[in-house]
Structures are given as structure tokens and as C-alpha cells.
Amino acid sequence: MSLGRTRWSKMSELLGIPLKRTLDVDFAAELSKLIDSTSFQTASFFQSDISKVAAARNNAITPDISINGLDALKTYYAMLLQLERKFPDNQIEFTWFQTLSQKSLGCSQYSLQWEKLTIIYNIGCMYSLLALDSNNDSVESLKTSCLYFQNSAGCFKYVMKHQTNLKTMPVMDNSTADALASLMLAQAQECFWFKAVQDKHKDSLIAKLSQQIVDFYSEAISEAQRGKLIRNDWINHLKAKKAYFSAVTSYRMSLSFNEKKQFGSMVKALQKALQFVNDSTLSSQAKFKTVIESTLKEAQRDNDFIYLQQLPSELPKIKPALMVKPSSIVTLLPSIENSDQLFKDLIPVEVMDYCTAYNERQDKYIEQRVTNPLISLNKLLKESMTTFQIPQELITISEAELVQYEALLDNLHVNNKNIQSELGKAEQVLKEEALSDKQLRLKHGTLHWTLPESSTVNATYYEKLKKLKEYLDQGSAIDKQTDELFQSIDKKLITSEIKLPEPNDSLTNMIKKVIQERNAYSEKTKRKSLEYRILPKIISSYKKSGIANFEAVFTGHLKYFDEDLRYVNSTKQENAKLIKEIELNEENKTSESGVEAKKMERIDPRELYIEDLKYSYKLLDEVKENLNDGTAFYENLINSTSNFYNEVQEYDAARRMEKVQLDESLVSEAR
Template structure:
């Protein structure tokens, strides 16, 4: 009865996690900083953790499972903190199919992918497989062993179910057969069936009511039957799994009928008792004839035979109750006490994140984008402020502000006037201004002569350039004078515009003198 199905662990090739992670850390965090040193040490620890979890055969005990769970929790934790992709941190993980024993020449099937999601799925598969092996090793003669077994089978069922729901999106391609949705879905159901069987064994050991035991057994039979149907036409699991599932389905049905027959006897339904015992005997006979290589049902078969013989004898001599057909019997109820344990990271209760203080990549990118937008906004605001300040200063200057609103109500001369007066005195005072006004006409005339001479030289140079260009044609490669001195000729127009007007105005010096006289 205590024959349980265990799952083989997947095997993997060694991968150096530290080197690419350290390289990324050194490129991302300041050199010589405490953060960089801390994260580099964490990367080395992660590499050691993978070797401990996957680089050697694991014993079937809780410590080995704890190591696997810690590694799974850790790779789940670092996934959002490092940019794992073929273009950035490229890590290729190679795993072999757990159920493929290979051939003499071809070797076993394996798949290599640069995907952390692939690594997560395979590691979780090993967590579930090791949990199933630990459960199968427990002593079922005590409550503690039954409790541990049921817990591990429910965890394994939940882990396989999680892989079924996530593996295709994690890989973006067809996985190996052992982690395909169909296979892990079947494994999840097998683990759940075995957990239900453990509760049946617990109820039997505690001598609970036969009605309850019958319902527990009937539900376990359903689970085993569904699992057998799922893998019956698919060559994905080891061959020895199929007969065990078929045998367990029949055995659980036989147990349900046996305990329901006891309930029928208690209710004085002696014909029903015999019908159910006969059905149980037929089921066990099928198991003994077809699957005796995998399960031993001799004791249970003898138990049913004795009960059936006694029931028939009592009915023949005392009760004479009609034995109904099996199809006329009421169906046995079902009671489910198990469920797949959901995978919720962290799974390990002792997990400590090696990169606990590291900010996820998405947060780093968001922070960088925020800082860039903040800098752009501040720079735009500063530029607008400076532009407004310049405009305000220009307007104030045109209105002679703030000088125009200086306090002149007192007896003292305003400081701004004193400052300007001192500046004028230092440069020669009013005498210098008078002298400049007297010299102005002469200076203007001299400037005009210089301008005319400059224009004459430009015209002369342009004429010479044109003559040489006409003479040498394409051999004369220098820039034409009219283009070369275009800025100078543009300035000529400005000076010629106002110089004649000033000189032709007879009262120009007089205007300046009168203005100066008013200011004195």
C-alpha cells in the first residue's frame, strides 16, 4: 500500500554567475564604493549557492531541500534587479530532461537557453522532485511522518502546477518534455493523489468513522484515475508510473467499497455489504493479477476475503437479504482534504536576500528618467527667469529706474549722484566734456576722410581682382572681392548714412552745448 511515486531530479551544467554579474555591478555602481564591494561579494555568494544546490547529488532530507529553495528564492529576487537578456547580462543555462535516459550513441535530451525564467522553472522542478523523494522516505507509522509526507506532496503538487502555468511564457519556446505543461500537470495531480492517500492512511490509523474513510479513499481513487487517464496515451513519464497509478486507482476504490460495506452492515443492509465486498474483491484481484510486480495487496486481499466469507455465511443462514447489482447501489461520497500549495516567493522561511539593498533595474531607470526630467525642468525655469530678469532690467533702465525713484526729500545728495559725480571728476570734469564737443566737427571730418579712403581702396582692389579673374579665368581661384569684403561694404552704408547728416547740420554742436548747459 505504501508504494509512492517519486520524481527524478533534473541535471544541469555548471554556470559562472559571478563574472557577468560583477561586470554589470562594476559598470553600474561607483568604483571603490561600499555598494559595489557589497554587491560583488553577493554575486560570489550566489555562485556558491548554485553550486551547492545544483552542482552535486542531493541527499533526501530537509537541509538539501532548504538549499534548493533558497537558490530558487534568490534567483526570483534578482530577476528584477539585473537586466538578464542576450544584449546585456547573457547567461546560458543548460538542463537535461529528467525522464530521458538517453541512448547508446545519442545521449540524453538537453536544452540550453539564455533565460533566467528557464532556470527558475527547472530549479522549481527539482524542488518539487526532491520534496516527492523526501515524502516517500518518511515513516508512515507515526503522525509526524504522515504530516511531513502530506505537506511535501502538496508542496510538490503546487510547484508542478506553477510550472505548468508559467513555463511557456518564461521560455517563449517549446520546453523539454519533462517540464512541458502536460507532463507537469500530470505530476501535480499524482502528487495531490498521494497526499490524499496519506490522509486516508491517517484516518485509517486513527480508526475514524468508516463513512469518512470511504469518502477519503473514493476521492483518492478519482485523483489516481484522472492522473492515469492524462498520461495513458502520452509516453512522457517513466513506464513504471502507469501500472502504479492503475493499481492505486483500483486499491483506493476497493478501500472505499470495503469501508462502505462496513457502514452498510452497521445499517443492517447486508445485501449491500456483500455487493460492495464482492466489488472490492474483484478490484483487488485485478491488481494482484496485473500489477503485483509494483504493489503488494496480499494482506488487504485476505482481509476482504475473510469479510466477504463471513458476510455471505451470515446472510445465507440468518438474514437472507437480496444482494443488489452494483449499478443499483448509491454512489459513495467524496471528501477532499488536500490542495496544491501555491508557490509564493520566498518559499524558504530562512531566506535572506543577498541583494536586499539593490534597487531593481526598472526603479533605477525610472529614477534616471526622473532626474533627467527634473534637470530639464529646472534648466528651462532658470532660462525663463534669466530672460525675464534681462527684460525687466531693460525696462527699468529705459525708465531710469531705480535712480528715478531715489529719495530726494532729505537734505543730502543721493549716493548714486555722488558716485556719478566722482566718476566725471576723475575723467577731467566739465572741461573735458567742453573740449570733446569743440573737437567733434573736426573728428567727424577726419572719420569721413578715412571712410572715403577705405572705400577707394576697396574699389581699387575689386577692380584689380576683376581684371585678373578675366585674364586667368578658371585658374584664378581666390574668393571674389565683392563676397570677401561684403561685411565691410555693409558697414559703409551705416557710416555714410549718418556722417553726412551730422556734418550738414549747422546747429549740431550748438545743440550739444545747450544740452550740456542745462545739465550744469
């Protein structure tokens, strides 16, 4: 491969970075599939935008080396910014080929971000190539070339900085990126140097400008040698440029020394310039070498015969004059705000998922701030009454539900028997293994039968067996207790319709009405929440910003329920007053009726009915809790028993093999 795109002028040879090449992607088809899979809309609604993106990529992958070609790259970049916001990053595969290395290495990645950074890389390449085309040694062209080289360096620096966030392969290794940026800055500095030469500035200033070029090339060489992509012929070219400008620096310093009548230093500087120029392989090297040799010959003759100044051992270091820097990417690339908006009406599935998540959070918000507090306040009221309506939690259950509980209870017994059987099998294996060991020990004698006794090696298994049996016994005891609880429940009572006469107590009636009102308000708030959803606001926000960040929208949305929160706070105050009234009423009843009245109150049929219901439900709750705990208990115990049985089988198999081997060995010896 050739050295790459170069340009020769009165300036030394400059390099342009070749654009990366890519494979064609059927972007229209890929975007259509992506929209159909990640959005609630279909791709047919967005055919115009899809065609624009596909056309933009086609224009960007084979651009002319021109301002139009640069604009094509930037247009596609701006579209990628929008695609990043609208679509998942890892859905479309892109393939690009390196053009710096000896071989055209290809890399494929599923990543819009990787595609975007690769396009920025190509924009950097385009600026370097435009810098070459712009350079005709005129003042304006020098300014343009200098700016373009700095723009190019800015692009490569940006890629290097931001590719650390990629989840894919980098666009290029960081050393290569640094090398390219330093090369571009070196060539931008050359433009300043050449302008200074044209304007006949002082030789000391020209030397400082040249020294900065040398420093940039030194950085470029160092990073290129560490990198993975830059070829040796490029590195050799960079070394030649460094040597050439080192010679320029020393030559210009010699002229400066001549002005200061420091003729010994002048000769020393010219000698160094000659050493440097001899190391350069640029096409312009020969002509420059002739100039240096001629100047050195004349300077040596004058100093030897006229000035007689001693040559210094070292020359003073030259402070470089830095005139360039990488351009800010903000000034080079279009922003998403200044680009034509694509897929404005596209609503990704992700956004709809946000809506679902926020709806769930809204439901929980209503539950925690309205529904649950009202339930708790009603419960406090009920608990404050010695005689009250049937508690809300006492709801008639069906006979089918009782049958289900009975079946679950039977299942616990079945699990218990199965585990007992499994443990019996494991114990039998251990016993048979011990018996086999005993018989073989009798057969061969204790001195010859050298395997450890079963009672020693299987003690651990018996210990585990003992613990598992203890756990099983505990389960049996709880199952028995659960059986007794279940049998003691008044099943007819809790499966029959609950009917009570209306209470005559005015306070009880008032509290009943308050509770009903709160329950009705709670249901009304739930319906209100179901009707007032966040979806329209999220869609509106997303269309405006294109950013899926809706927390502030959700916070504002919840303010709609502030009225309901105020209602809950007012019911808290109402509750405190009612509870005081209940307490006062109970005190009055006690003082007026006395102990006998209290006794009569206890045998009130309504009170007894409620107490019987509560007792049966309490027993049923205990049964349900035991069933839940028992199910989890037996699941764990089944796993533990199964693991134990497997361990015993493995132990038995290992022991059996050891016995067979030892038995065969002893029988063989006996023969």
C-alpha cells in the same frame, strides 16, 4: 530506468519525484562578466557576493535528500530573487535535464527566471522525497509526510502558473505539472486515509477518504497521458494505485453496509472491490485480494441462506472527503526581504540610463514651464511696441553661413539637372523600344506581329514620365523664386554688427530692462537645473528597494523648481500690465502728435534700420525654408525617378525578350 524513488510500508507504495540534474556553470566568471558589462562598477568590488552565489548554486545542484538539502535549494532560490532585480534576465545560460521521461532530455536557456522556476520544481521534488523518508507509519511522521506532499504539490502548481510568463521554454508542460500535483495530493490524502485506518474510524468515513484518493489518481492519470514527460511504467503504477484504492473504497463501503444490515448491497460492493483489486498490480494487492475474497464468500453464503436480500443493480455514489490542498508558495519559500542582501551597492547601467532619461525630462520640464513661457512673454511685449530695440531673434550671421546657403541652392540646381537627365534616359529607352516595335511590325506585318503596340503598353510609363516632369518643373520654378529671394537680401546689412543708439523713451528702456531680467532668470534656472540632478536620489532609492521604479522620486524631485514656476506666473501678470501701459502710451502719442507726427515717426532711421533688418531676415527665413523643403523634395523625386527608370528598364528588357522570341519564331516559320 527504475520507477523512481519509492517507499513501501503498511501504506501502499508511494512515489517520490527525482530531482532534475544540471550542468555545472562557472557562475563566478559569468556574474563577473555580467557586472562588468551591465554596471558602472567592476566585478572586483563584489567578489564576496559573487562567491556566495556561486557556492549556493553548487550546493543546490547536488543536494542531499535532507532538510539541509532543502535549505540549500531555498538559499539559492532567495539569491536568484535578488539577481532578478539586479541583472538582465537573458545573460547567463543554464542547462537542466528532465528525469521523468524515459530519456534524460536536456534543455538550455538564457534566463534567470527559468533557473528560478527550475529550482522551485526541484524544491517540490525534494519535498516529495523527504515525505518518503519521513514516513515510518507513526502519527507524527504521517503528519509530516502529508504536509510535505502538499508542499510538493504547491511547488508544481506554482511552476505551472508562472512559467506562462517565461520568454523561454517552460520548465515542463502544463499537463505534466498537473499530473505531478495530483499525484502528490493523492499521496497526501493517503496519509489521512492511513491515519483513519489506524484510528479505526467508521468504515463510511474511510471509504470517503479513499474515494478522494481515487479521484486524485484519476486526475493524475488523465494529465500524465496528455503530458510529454511521464513514462508508461509510472502511468501503469498510477492506474494500479487507482484500482487498489477503488477496491479499498468498495470494501469499506461493504463493511458499512454490513453495519446497516444492507447485506445485498454489501455483496455487491465486495464484488466490485474484487473486480478493482484484480486490476491492481501493487505488491500489497495479493494480501488484500485474499481478504476481499474471504469476506465476499462469507457474505454471499449468509445472504443466500439467511438474509435472502436482492443485490442492487447500482450502488449509491460515494461523496469523497477532501482533506488536502496544495500549500501556498508564500509559506514555503523565503522572501527577498528576509534574505541576506547581495550586491547592495551595485548600480546597473539600466539605473544610470534612467538617470539620463530623467535628466532629459527635467530639461524639457524647465524648457516648457520656465524658458519657453518667458520667451513667449518677452515676444508679446516686443510685438506690442511699434518702436523697439533690435528684436532678439535678429542676430548677425556670418558670411560663411551665407556661402553655405548659396551652396545648398546650387545643389538644388544640380539635383534638378540630374533628375532631368535621368528622365531623359528613361524617355529615350521608351522611344527606342517603340521604334524597335515599329520596325519589327513593318518587317513581319501587322497580322503576324502579334505583340501589343508600344503606344498601348507604355502609355502608363509616359503618364508617369509626364507627372515626374511636372514635379520637376514645379521644383525649377521654386528654385528660381528662391534664387531671386536670395539675391534680394541685403547681405552686407545682415552680416555687419548691429549697432543702434540707446532709445530715449523711458517706457522702452523699462521694458528692455524687464526683458533682460527675464532672460537672466531663464539662464539662471537652466544652470540651477544642471546643478540639481536626480542621480543621488535614484541611487538612494534603488539601494533601499532594489526596484527600478523612480517615477514618484522624479515627481518629488521636480518640486524643487516650484519657486521658478511661481516666478513665471507673476511675470504673466506683469506682462498684462505692461502691455496695457504700452497701448495707453501709443494712444497718447497718436492723439498728441497727429498724423504728421506719425509720418515723421515712420522715417526715423532706427525704425527703418530695424525694418530693413527684419525684411532681410524674413527673406532669409523664406530662403532657408525653401532650401529645407527643396532638399526633401528632390530626395523624394530622386527616389521616384530612380524607381521609374528601373521600371522602364525592366519593361524594356521584358519587351526585348518577347520581340526576340517572336522574331525568331516568325523567321523560322518563313523558312
